[in-house]
Amino acid sequence: MLADEVRELLAVQPGATLVDGTFGAGGHSRLLAADLAGQGRLIAIDRDPEARMYFERVRRELPPQSRFLRGDFAVVLVQLAENGVEADAVILDLGISSMQIDKPERGFSYAVDAPLDMRMDPSATRSARDIVNELDERELADIFRRYGEERFARQIAQAIVRRRESQPFERTGELVETIKSAIPAPRRFGDGHPAKRVFQALRITVNEELESLERALPAALAMLRPGGRVAVISFHSLEDRIVKRFFAAEARGCVCPPDLPVCVCGREPRLRLVTRKAVRPSPQEVADNPRSASARLRVAARTETS
Numbered sequence: 001m002l003a004d005e006v007r008e009l010l011a012v013q014p015g016a017t018l019v020d021g022t023f024g025a026g027g028h029s030r031l032l033a034a035d036l037a038g039q040g041r042l043i044a045i046d047r048d049p050e051a052r053m054y055f056e057r058v059r060r061e062l063p064p065q066s067r068f069l070r071g072d073f074a075v076v077l078v079q080l081a082e083n084g085v086e087a088d089a090v091i092l093d094l095g096i097s098s099m100q101i102d103k104p105e106r107g108f109s110y111a112v113d114a115p116l117d118m119r120m121d122p123s124a125t126r127s128a129r130d131i132v133n134e135l136d137e138r139e140l141a142d143i144f145r146r147y148g149e150e151r152f153a154r155q156i157a158q159a160i161v162r163r164r165e166s167q168p169f170e171r172t173g174e175l176v177e178t179i180k181s182a183i184p185a186p187r188r189f190g191d192g193h194p195a196k197r198v199f200q201a202l203r204i205t206v207n208e209e210l211e212s213l214e215r216a217l218p219a220a221l222a223m224l225r226p227g228g229r230v231a232v233i234s235f236h237s238l239e240d241r242i243v244k245r246f247f248a249a250e251a252r253g254c255v256c257p258p259d260l261p262v263c264v265c266g267r268e269p270r271l272r273l274v275t276r277k278a279v280r281p282s283p284q285e286v287a288d289n290p291r292s293a294s295a296r297l298r299v300a301a302r303t304e305t306s
């Protein structure tokens with residue numbers, strides 16, 4: 001996704017160290033590895049153990065020193081930074097991959113009946129099933145509203161709680177039916193699939209996606225060499241806002257209250273914005289891959305002096 005744009009804006013040089021925090025099927029890594037020209041190294045991270053198989057599959061296209069680390073990028077990036085690993089480029093392509101959506105048994109899709117799971121890391125303790133069956137009505141409504149921008153959040157939460165009193169939720173199909181029953185008939189058909197927003201909200205909650213991103217960005221910055229670049233592709237406004245604010249704060253440097261006439265904190269900018277506005281996919285890319293429509297790319301570079 002946004003492959004040409006990522007390649008141009010990250011401007012990876014031969015011999016560089018590249019960290020791909022969301023390896024997935026390795027699409028971005030393979031593309032960027034071509035710019036490493038067989039030198040340098042790639043550190044590939046993914047919390048989904050299946051990504052390792054994709055890594056092995058494309059290994060010969062990557063520099064010899066490449067390795068795969070399974071885990072949450074928030075944790076792995078912090079560990080790498082603490083161990084003094086330095087990077088010239090870090091990429092985070094957030095959300096789930098096609099390989100995850102296209103496997104019905106992972107429970108990410110509202111289009112196919114499957115166990116209600118949605119964990120990117122199958123060893124994580126809490127699945128969508130636990131959340132749907134255990135959170136109270138207010139908490140559910142809050143999640144649907146906040147992470148899914150669902151207009152009928154309250155009605156859906158109410159219908160879920162009523163339904164689970166007789167039988168706990170086990171499958172995506174049961175949840176889809178309950179969501180449909182809670183949305184007034186005339187509104188059920190606009191705005192995509194009626195379960196789309198609730199599924200997005202549950203996925204974000206199950207995988208603690210926003211918390212991971214909040215923790216990962218400072219670690220990515222800590223790893224960057226002067227001039228090194230970080231690129232983030234996000235898929236909804238909450239993620240993009242976190243990235244935008246982090247980049248803006250680090251590009252400003254000074255943290256003095258705005259009413260002080262002069263800076264007394266002396267903090268220097270640690271990032272320079274490479275993209276002033278988020279880059280969006282071309283109309284051609286959206287036509288070829290409708291899932292890319294909501295993608296936003298932001299890139300920043302570590303300042304030479306920080």
Ligand SMILES: C[S@@+](CC[C@H](N)C(=O)[O-])C[C@H]1O[C@@H](n2cnc3c(N)ncnc32)[C@H](O)[C@@H]1O
Nearest residue numbers: 022024025026027028046047048072073093097
């Ligand atoms: C959109 S896909 C990446 C696709 C990849 N760029 C490619 O070209 O094939 C996102 C991937 O990141 C992984 N992921 C999402 N959040 C993660 C996190 N916090 N830590 C580690 N991996 C994560 C998912 O498991 C998924 O494989």
